[in-house]
Amino acid sequence: MKLQSVLLTSLPLLFSLNSLAAEQKVDGVAAIVNNGVVLQTEVNNMVAMVKRNAQEQGQTLPSDRALQTQVLERLINTSLQLQMAKRMGLQITDPQLDQSLENVARGENLSMEQFRQRIIEEEGDYQAFRERFRDELTTSEVLRANVQRRVYISPQEIDNLMKVMDEQGASNEQYNIGHILVAVPSQANTEELAEAKDRADKIMKLLRDGSEFRKIAIASSSDTTALDGGDMGWMNINEMPTLFADAIRGKKKTDLIGPLRSGAGFHILTIFDIRGANVAELQEVKSRHVLIKPSIIMSEEKARDTLAKFVADFKAGKADFAEFASAHSEDPGSKLKGGDLGWADPAMYVPAFRDTLKRLQKDEISEPFRTEHGWHIVQLLDRRTVDMTAEKKQDQVYRMLFNRRFAEEQANFLRELRDQAYIEVLEQAE
Numbered sequence: 001m002k003l004q005s006v007l008l009t010s011l012p013l014l015f016s017l018n019s020l021a022a023e024q025k026v027d028g029v030a031a032i033v034n035n036g037v038v039l040q041t042e043v044n045n046m047v048a049m050v051k052r053n054a055q056e057q058g059q060t061l062p063s064d065r066a067l068q069t070q071v072l073e074r075l076i077n078t079s080l081q082l083q084m085a086k087r088m089g090l091q092i093t094d095p096q097l098d099q100s101l102e103n104v105a106r107g108e109n110l111s112m113e114q115f116r117q118r119i120i121e122e123e124g125d126y127q128a129f130r131e132r133f134r135d136e137l138t139t140s141e142v143l144r145a146n147v148q149r150r151v152y153i154s155p156q157e158i159d160n161l162m163k164v165m166d167e168q169g170a171s172n173e174q175y176n177i178g179h180i181l182v183a184v185p186s187q188a189n190t191e192e193l194a195e196a197k198d199r200a201d202k203i204m205k206l207l208r209d210g211s212e213f214r215k216i217a218i219a220s221s222s223d224t225t226a227l228d229g230g231d232m233g234w235m236n237i238n239e240m241p242t243l244f245a246d247a248i249r250g251k252k253k254t255d256l257i258g259p260l261r262s263g264a265g266f267h268i269l270t271i272f273d274i275r276g277a278n279v280a281e282l283q284e285v286k287s288r289h290v291l292i293k294p295s296i297i298m299s300e301e302k303a304r305d306t307l308a309k310f311v312a313d314f315k316a317g318k319a320d321f322a323e324f325a326s327a328h329s330e331d332p333g334s335k336l337k338g339g340d341l342g343w344a345d346p347a348m349y350v351p352a353f354r355d356t357l358k359r360l361q362k363d364e365i366s367e368p369f370r371t372e373h374g375w376h377i378v379q380l381l382d383r384r385t386v387d388m389t390a391e392k393k394q395d396q397v398y399r400m401l402f403n404r405r406f407a408e409e410q411a412n413f414l415r416e417l418r419d420q421a422y423i424e425v426l427e428q429a430e
Contacts, residue, residue, distance in 0.1 A: 213270050
């Protein structure tokens, strides 16, 4: 699979308005979004990318008009989130961007030069790709910052789900879910609800008559997964939105479910695949780290260079990890322990930290790397496999509930952002 295909399914395909506007001296405007615009070239470029990805995967697509409509909807949502980022003062710096791209390259087992060449071969313009990736990181941070604070999980919810899971047994199935949303306005009247329900029923009929779910999702869904064919990825039934979990339970692969009514509209689901996941054992890592946060006084370059110098000294036997962590780390939870993080499930760490640990051998120390918290170095001290104790099960249950609530609140946040915006879609010549 080409890299652009991987990015299409794992990250939202977001385009930088500023970078593309600078490249196009004369361009049509596809939509006005508050005080910004979505350019027609942005729509055309994303449509071409979706088509390339579909061709690689042997996937059929709806008509060009339906595809352009979905792409424009994605770009409007992107524009709204980038505008929100600007109001928040949120910016992905060049060092953060470089580190994230290096993580992607490592995941592909490529050097940065090989990675750059692949992008040039597949897309022709590495700089445009780089700026698009910056926007992807920016919108992810907007969602994290605005949605995470809405999520609260009570101890009672954790206890209740643990009881349910104990009754189900140790084997915990995961589902690859397909989702189509027929959206309704926030203050929908009776006529609008009836029209949406009629559309949902017609979609269900098409699906029952043999139409391909992914193709119909791209053409008709209002969900953020539309351009991915409605694919929500793999998830435990307890990580799904409650409405979906109740409906999915007991269903088989390829079953069609719905329409289900929620505040967002009418939902249609299918099960692309099911797999078992044994949760009786847990892989844990023991590690220690140092965190330095860039600031007005401590620049990105200085933070990285400080850690890089220590790594070189540590490898040469000239420096002590615990002493350096106690003196320089800005992680209050581990600073007084010489940077020691103890035993932990690596899934609890942010992706860049988790993935760095995954690549390390026992006693190996990493080079400096960037996460949303700042610059880190980490040393893997040991790995072990443990039985799922009550405490570990509780942590797992919390993450399941958090993922479920986060997905629900993310949909609410994006809908609210859209409802508060001024959006005008302009007709384009065929």
